[in-house]
Amino acid sequence: MSTETLEFQAEARQLLELMVHSIYSNKDIFLRELISNASDALDKRRLAGLKDEGLRADDLHIEIDADKEARTLTVRDNGIGMSRDEVVGLIGTIARSGTSETLRRLRESKESAELIGQFGVGFYSVFMVADKVTLLTRKAGEATGVRWESDGDGTYTIETVEEAPEGTSVRVHLRPADEEDALYDYTDEGKIREIVKRYSDFISFPVLMGGDTLNSMKALWARPRSEVSDEEYREFYRHVSHDWTDPLDIIRMRAEGTFEYEALLFLPARAPHDLYQRDARHGLQLYVKRVFILDDSRELLPDHLRFVKGVVDAADLSLNISREILQQDRHIQLIRRRLAKKVLASIKDLMSKDAEKYRTFWGEFGPVVKEGLLDGTEDQKAILDIASFASTAGEEPTTLADYLARMPEGQDKIYFMTGDSRAQVANSPHMEAFRAKGYEVLLLTDPVDEIWAEAVRDYAGTEFQSIARGAVDLLSEEEPSPEQAGAYAAVLTWLNETLNDVKDVRLTTRLTGSPACLVSDTDGLTPALEKMYKAMGQELPPVKRILELNPQHPLVSALKTAYDQRAGDPELTETAELLYGTALLAEGGDLADPARFAALLADRLSKTL
Numbered sequence: 001m002s003t004e005t006l007e008f009q010a011e012a013r014q015l016l017e018l019m020v021h022s023i024y025s026n027k028d029i030f031l032r033e034l035i036s037n038a039s040d041a042l043d044k045r046r047l048a049g050l051k052d053e054g055l056r057a058d059d060l061h062i063e064i065d066a067d068k069e070a071r072t073l074t075v076r077d078n079g080i081g082m083s084r085d086e087v088v089g090l091i092g093t094i095a096r097s098g099t100s101e102t103l104r105r106l107r108e109s110k111e112s113a114e115l116i117g118q119f120g121v122g123f124y125s126v127f128m129v130a131d132k133v134t135l136l137t138r139k140a141g142e143a144t145g146v147r148w149e150s151d152g153d154g155t156y157t158i159e160t161v162e163e164a165p166e167g168t169s170v171r172v173h174l175r176p177a178d179e180e181d182a183l184y185d186y187t188d189e190g191k192i193r194e195i196v197k198r199y200s201d202f203i204s205f206p207v208l209m210g211g212d213t214l215n216s217m218k219a220l221w222a223r224p225r226s227e228v229s230d231e232e233y234r235e236f237y238r239h240v241s242h243d244w245t246d247p248l249d250i251i252r253m254r255a256e257g258t259f260e261y262e263a264l265l266f267l268p269a270r271a272p273h274d275l276y277q278r279d280a281r282h283g284l285q286l287y288v289k290r291v292f293i294l295d296d297s298r299e300l301l302p303d304h305l306r307f308v309k310g311v312v313d314a315a316d317l318s319l320n321i322s323r324e325i326l327q328q329d330r331h332i333q334l335i336r337r338r339l340a341k342k343v344l345a346s347i348k349d350l351m352s353k354d355a356e357k358y359r360t361f362w363g364e365f366g367p368v369v370k371e372g373l374l375d376g377t378e379d380q381k382a383i384l385d386i387a388s389f390a391s392t393a394g395e396e397p398t399t400l401a402d403y404l405a406r407m408p409e410g411q412d413k414i415y416f417m418t419g420d421s422r423a424q425v426a427n428s429p430h431m432e433a434f435r436a437k438g439y440e441v442l443l444l445t446d447p448v449d450e451i452w453a454e455a456v457r458d459y460a461g462t463e464f465q466s467i468a469r470g471a472v473d474l475l476s477e478e479e480p481s482p483e484q485a486g487a488y489a490a491v492l493t494w495l496n497e498t499l500n501d502v503k504d505v506r507l508t509t510r511l512t513g514s515p516a517c518l519v520s521d522t523d524g525l526t527p528a529l530e531k532m533y534k535a536m537g538q539e540l541p542p543v544k545r546i547l548e549l550n551p552q553h554p555l556v557s558a559l560k561t562a563y564d565q566r567a568g569d570p571e572l573t574e575t576a577e578l579l580y581g582t583a584l585l586a587e588g589g590d591l592a593d594p595a596r597f598a599a600l601l602a603d604r605l606s607k608t609l
Helices: 010-023 029-051 084-091 100-107 119-128 189-199 230-241 330-353 355-373 379-386 400-406 422-426 429-437 447-455 482-498 527-535 554-566 570-586 594-608
Strands: 003-007 062-067 072-077 130-138 145-150 155-161 167-174 207-209 249-255 261-267 284-288 291-297 309-314 388-391 394-399 413-418 441-444 462-466 502-507 516-519 545-549
Touching (some): 029 062, 029 167, 029 189, 029 291, 062 189, 084 130, 084 145, 084 155, 119 130, 189 291, 230 261, 230 309, 249 330, 309 330, 330 355, 330 379, 355 379, 355 447, 379 400, 394 400, 413 429, 413 447, 441 447, 447 527, 482 554, 482 570, 545 570, 554 570
Parallel strands (some): 284 309, 413 441, 413 462, 502 545
Antiparallel strands (some): 062 072, 072 167, 130 145, 130 167, 249 261, 261 309, 284 291
């Protein structure tokens, strides 16, 4: 029998101290790590048995024993086991990597991926709860076993033993309980069941305790669709989402090759109450080899798909050393892009196959999905393909593809207008010429519409055009003649001098029934966008807009005549204020002095009675 007592290097002691006291946020994780190591050992035994009949085992399992009196917890498996050299190598990972550089990178949570998932890293999490750990192992096919033992204080012993069962047994000698550890009684059967259910429920091998199997082993994402019932999917959705409404769609995905992962995702039918809260918990559940890692992994989907529920199970991922934080690498970015593409494609399929479900989905999550139009990513076209908008063509929302299909000859832009409500936008004076011309206008009333309409230039080669920006003279055959423009030159100059809140006053043909309207410059802010910025606390310089007048309207022509006859009359200035105020109110704007406007209007009305 050969026994060695070895001492950790000084830096390795610091590393162990850091792991036990700083890296892990939850003590329960030590049991997850032990079960994960056992599951890996069973996988290796199963593969070895395919190549060597003598290594085959029919009853591969993990067993947990708890002894309240002795305060020990034992996790054993009948997996591949370890030789003496492998124990020194695998569990000695920390000792061999105990350098100042490793310590520095760990403290900065930038440890390289080579350490992640190795036995020697997760194994040492047991010292969060143990004052001594004994490991007994025998490699399948070998005659002798190995016992490793340490109190984590600086030394460990390795001993060759003649009799040991094949596989690995880890006995954790738990620290004496105190008030701080009252919630962490790891000899309590209920506590053990809770941890196994949370972290290890879907691993492929049974986790046994007292003859009972603690885990379900039902990883639905790993089973063929034909073997899973709709009720099983619905039950699993309720488990991951805590939503008792059935999902609208189930999305399965499997990637094979150099980087393997599986995903089972759900499109909810109802938006959660915290969907728009910045600090709300959103994201997918992350598993690595069916071992639960993270509950709300936001890195796996872009934020505009944060409502999607489900799980991703990867064969390997770059995690930080505690396996609690995803490292941003090309694998994560690859999963993110592929999942987003798959989800958007599934929504498009839903649109074509089940219009009712699509309308439900878009009504609940449309504004969130449109957030993806803001960052100019490759998702932009896919989002525009599945988006639908209210329009002047009817009560039902329309897709952009349908809008283009209805465009009459001569129309070369996708016209839209933003505002607070459908009624406000639909009744805006800006709509008049478009109705007369028979041009359809999209009615954009979600707050996000104000922003994405700035970022997206076109759809399928057809440009977007706001009808409340720039000069839009559709009725060209009725454009003011040079004589008419000359006749109004004086009154327009006077109005420009009188109305300090406007940038310019000009004639237009965009109006058919209203006397005036306000428009923004082609690159100017809309009133709604200006309000949005101010609500976010951003100070903006005063935004002046253009007042456009309809020379065919009786009020405008009467104002011109009155000015020609009695320029300088104070009542004309009041009329100009009323004209501007009515244009501002017609678009849903706020008057700077509502009381003065009301008084002027009352005075003017009293003179007409």
